[in-house]
Amino acid sequence: MSFLAFAFANPLVLAALVALPAIWWLLRLTPPKPVTEVFPPLAILAGVLKREETPSKSPWWLTLLRMLMAAAIILAIADPVFNPRTRTLSADGPxxxxxxxxxxxxxxxxxxxxxxxxxxxxxxxxxxxxxxxxxxxxxxxxxxxxxxxxxxxxxxxxxxxxxxxxxxxxxxxxxxxxxxxxxxxxxxxxxxxxxxxxxxxxxxxxxxxxxxxxxxxxxEAVALTGAVNEADAMRVSASRLDATLPRALAVTAYDARGRAIANGTIAFGPGEKVASGLLPAPFELRNDFARIGIDGLSTAGSTYLLDDGFRRRRVALLSGEARDQSQPLLSPLYYINRALAPFADLIQPNEADLAVAIPQLLEQKPSMLIMADIGRLPEETYPAVTQWLQNGGTLIRFAGPRLAAAPADDPLVPVRLRQGERALGGALSWSEPQPLADYPPASPFAGMPRPEGITVNRQVLAEPTADLSERTWASLADGTPLVTTRTLGAGRIVLFHVSGEATWSNLPISGDFVEMLRRTVQLSRSGGVEGGAGAGASAPLPPYRLMNADGVLTAETAGARPLELGPGAVPPASPDHPPGLYGSEEGFTAVNLMAKDATLxxxxxxxxxxxxxxxxxxxxxALSLRPALFTLAMLLLLLDTLVVLFMAGAFSRLRAGRAAATVLIALIGLSALAPDTVRADDSRPGDEAILDKLDNTHLAYVVTGESEVDRISERGLVGLTEFLTYRTTLEPGAPVGLDLTKDELSFYSIIYWPISASAPMPSPAAINRIDAYMRAGGTVLFDTRDQMSALGGGGASPNTERLQAILADLDIPALEPVPTDNVLTKSFYLLTSFPGRYAGSPLWIEAQPQASAEEPSRPARSGDGVTPIMITGNDFAGAWAVDGNGAPLLPTVPPDEIQREYAYRAGVNIMMYMLTGNYKADQVHIPALLERLGQ
Missing domain, CATH: 3.40.50.410 (von Willebrand factor, type A domain)
Incomplete structure (x- = not known):
């Protein structure tokens, strides 16, 4: 039991208190002050004037004041003490x-x-x-x-x-x-x-x-128990021992040089033992946090060390398609974005042109670059990306149709890929979806349980090599790689052999996908240690800087053992691994005193x-009252002195000071006339032409520089425009010829490009603009006008060779002739072929999933967006071209007006498909709707 004791250090001094009655008597009997007569003859005048009287004894309250002052001095000398140490040791043992x-x-x-x-x-x-x-x-x-x-x-x-x-x-x-x-x-x-x-x-x-x-x-003990670098601030959690009263703690973040760079507060409510607070700071500033401390406390528990694992990575995202607005759940970046948002700062380009977007992203110094279904980059971007990788960047790529169709010698993939893809029910396929196998011990995914219920329907295959197993982080049950990696300089390339959305596998909609990305992001340390949370087996980390009990990092590392990191979080401190930094100056892992979310x-x-x-x-x-009693006695003495001076009339002779206050009020009336309303003219040259293009749908064609080819293209689109106006509700405006190097392409849903081997080769800038246009959702209809029978076949014509040269610099998906059940065959007219001036060439479009993957009763098969590319050799413009009177300019081959009619119908179907997408495929629901309406 604890108790409150009271004692005097010098109790004999208390005997002086018996003198207080004598002091009282002496103060009460003090004789009055004598009266001095100056001049006796003036006794009459002195009797008239008011005589100053002196009391015969002091007032009782003044006597009491002096008695209290004397008592305070006596008690102060006696030295009263609260809770003096009076306990003694027992003599019954040691x-x-x-x-x-x-x-x-x-x-x-x-x-x-x-x-x-x-x-x-x-x-x-x-x-x-x-x-x-x-x-x-x-x-x-x-x-x-x-x-x-x-x-x-x-x-x-x-x-x-x-x-x-x-x-x-x-x-x-x-x-x-x-x-x-x-x-x-x-x-x-x-x-x-x-x-x-x-x-x-x-x-x-x-x-x-x-x-x-x-x-x-x-x-009063308080300990920091965790720190999480969130999207807008660093969240710091703490625990305290005494939770009786509310308490607010100021916390400060310091950089590696010990400079305070951010402040925040952790507020505990009554009865709260655990609380958290925010340290708001920009992303770049938060990545400079080296430690967090509680102001006014200097302990190892009130200091929280941060390493590279606490830094919030900047991740740049690139996609081969633009479906975020129309169909976000099918966007290659949707699930990647959702998985990374809690622990990374995501940036996306403002430009669709990769030749412009990639340098802009790299200028922002991201830790990681994620490319979803991008098969080919602009040639001029490869040196910049390679240099960024060699300096320590991490590139993560996700498969897709474009990557499956990319060249096998792509330098930015970790393994050599087979051409094409492996799909359920197709060539190089399995009979049923494949689950995942256990993760290899050397993989950063080691320690994660093998996911149940995750299957893969499609993937890109890696060519077997001697080191393929060493480069594999995850694989399927049949042994084919799912995630592969390769180091490049100080950086790393990682490839997921499935797409980033849920069409190839249900992995992106699982929790394992989030953890896999999180662990991969943690490896993107700029010159850091590949250890930390979730890293696979790595070499033990020697102690680099250790923290003493006062929360200060020192170079004294004697007695500490190297830290071995395994799967999971970094362990809390122990006698063998005191709190501090383990690793080297190039990279280290922080070990903190308290376990995450610990409670005092x-x-x-x-x-x-x-x-x-x-x-x-x-x-x-032991609390002594001597200082307080001496202070009280001094205050009473000062009060007594003031009272005596007042009674002696010292204050009455002071002149009262004059109080003069001069108030100057300056009123300045400023009457400002309200200015006339002026509207800024922010129009720029060329705005009228842009508005003219936006007020209606226009068909567009590429100006090749050859007058005859461009004339046929222009007259062909005029003919198709007139046919659309006559046969449909669409009334397009006049066709527009485009210069790929300077005209805006995004105004047009489809661009007709007649290929001519004798025309100048498009510049790399023009090809990059076309690639960005296609990536943003536009479609280019390439027409070689040579009735080719197969894309890239032997004995290709000069126009086909020119087309191959152009496509070599474009990131295009795998192609196939229009299937009979594709929406293009049903978007307006029912068609089985797409003739032009010639009728022997198929119309090539982006390859879509096999029909067996869809409902057998579905009347039309389609992808989830329009194809970005169409290729034909049937010379559409030659069949559509008309003169000023509406008569055909060129005959069909063979001469057949029915073929010209079907050529126009092919043009109508293409335009309706471009403007409405695959809405015809939704007719699969009509029987069910009619049945429900009938009920």
Whole structure:
């Protein structure tokens, strides 16, 4: 039981209080001040004037004031003290001292040492042996010895940046006593529970004659237990021991040089032991955080170290398609974006042209670049991406139709890929969807359980090589790689052999996908250690900088062992791995004192087999009132002096100062006339032409520079425009010829490009603009006008060779002739072929999933968007071209007006498909709707 004691250090001085009545009598009988007569003849005048009178004795309240002043001086000399140390050691056995020297004792360690030293002095005075054990020391010894030896050990002891191991300390103390019953067992505790919290019962089990619990300022202990770099701020969590009153803590983030760069607050409500607060700062500034500390506290628990794993990565996203607005769930980047958003800052380009977008993204210094279904990059971007990789960047690629059709010698893939893709029910296919196999031990996914229910329907295949297994992070049950990797300089290339959306596999809609991306992102440390959370097996990390009990990093690393990182989070501190940084200057991993989301609790004092005494440390329980009493006496003396001066009339002779106040009010009337409303003219040259293109649908063609080819293209689109106006509700405007190097392409849903081998080869800038146009959702209709029978076949015509040269620099998906069940055959007219001036060439479009993957009753098969490319050799424009009177300019081959009619119908179907997409495919729902309406 604790109690409040009171005593006087010099009690004999209190005898002076008996003199107070004498002082009272003397003050009351003080004679009045004598009256002096200046000139006796003026006695008459003196009688007329008011005579100044002097009281015969002092007022009672003034006497009481002086009595209080005298009493305060006497009591101050007597030195009253609250809670003086009066306890003495038991003489029934040796003194056993168990002293906490963990992280929470750093603030009051000197008082703890003084308290323990006072107990050792008393034991020495009584000639008692002493057993001393320090709970946080790695080497513990509690052998009974002399007080001198215990005092020397205590002087050398220091607080440690660790959590005390009291269970081990009690065992050491029991061994040191060797069966001897202690007379006094004093436990200098920090007040914080550890482990199973049975220390008080364990100490009572030693059967001491007297058990004393001496506590310091542990009730004020606060520890930081976690930090999460969120989207807009760093969230820091903390736990406190005493949750009685509300408390607000100021926290500060420091950079590697110790400079404060951000501030925040953690607010605890009444009864709250755990709380969190935000450190708002820009993304770049948060990545410079090296440690977080609580203002006013200097302990290992109030300091939280950050390493590269806490930095929020900047991830750049690129996609081969633009479906985010119309069909976001089918966008290659939708699930990637959702998976990375909680722990990465995502950036996307403002330009669809990769030749412009990639340099812009790399200028923002991302840690990672993700490319979803991009098969071919502009040629001029490869050096920049390669240099970025060699400097430490990480490139993650996801498969898709474009990557499946990309060249096999792509330098930005980790393994050599087979041409085409493996699909369920197709060539190189399996009979049923494949599940995932266990992750290899060297994979960063090691430690994750093998996902259940995740299957793969399509994938791109890797060519077998001797090192393929070493480059594989994840594979399917049949052994084919699912995730492969390759290092390039200081960087890394990672390839997911499935698409980033759920058409090829249901992996992107699983929780394992999020964890796989998170672990991969953690590897994108710029020059960091490939260890940390989730990394696979790696070499042990030597101690680089260790933190002392005051929360300061030092170069003293003696006694610490190398840190071995395995799957999962970084372990909390231990005697073998004290808190600090492990690794090297190039990269390190932070080990913090507290486990994530730990809670501070008070020591359990219930269910003890014996009573114990509770007391405070030296300097905390003994409170002397001497300074306060002396201060009170001085204040009373000053008050008495003022009263005496007032009674003597000293203040009445002072002249009253004149109070003069001069108030100057300056009113300046400014009447400003309201200006006339002026509207800014923000129009620019060429806006009229742009508005003219936007007010209606226009067919467009590429100007090749050959007058005859361009004339046929223009007249062909005029003919198709007139046919659309006559046969459909669409009334397009006049056709537009386009210069690929400078005209805006996004105004047109489809661009007709007649290929001519004799025309100048388009510049790389023009090809990049066409690639960006197709990537943004536009479609280019290439017409070689040579009735080719197969794309890239032997004996190709010059126009086909020119087309191959153009397509070599474009990122295009795999192609196929229009299937009979494609929406293009049903978008307006029912067609089986797409003739032009010639009728022998098929119309090539983006390859779509096999019909077996869809419902057999579906009337039309389509993809989830319009094809970005069409290729024909049937010379559409030659069949559509008309003169000023509407007569055909060129005959069909063979001459057949029915073929021309079908050529126009093919043009109508293409335009309706471009403007409406695959809405015809939704006719599959019509029978069910009609049946429901009939009910």
């Amino acid at each position: 003194l056993a001292l168990m002293v906490d020297n963990g992280w929470a004792t750093a603030e009051d360690w000197e008082r703890r040492r003084q308290t323990a030293d006072a107990l050792i002095d008393e034991a020495e005075a009584r000639d008692l042996p002493v057993s001393l054990v320090l709970t946080a020391d790695r080497q513990q010894d509690a052998t009974l010895g002399t007080a001198t030896a215990a005092r020397a050990r205590l002087a050398a002891a220091r607080p440690q940046p660790l959590i005390p191991d009291r269970t081990r300390a009690v065992d050491v103390l029991r061994t040191g006593l060797n069966g001897t019953r202690p007379g006094t067992l004093a436990f200098l505790s920090d007040g914080i529970a550890t482990g199973e919290d049975s220390v008080m019962r364990d100490l009572a089990g030693l059967a001491p004659a007297s058990l004393r619990l001496i506590e310091g300022d542990g009730g 609790n008070a020591i359990n004092r219930t269910d003890l087999s014996m009573a114990y005494e509770s007391e405070r440390l030296i300097g905390a329980e």
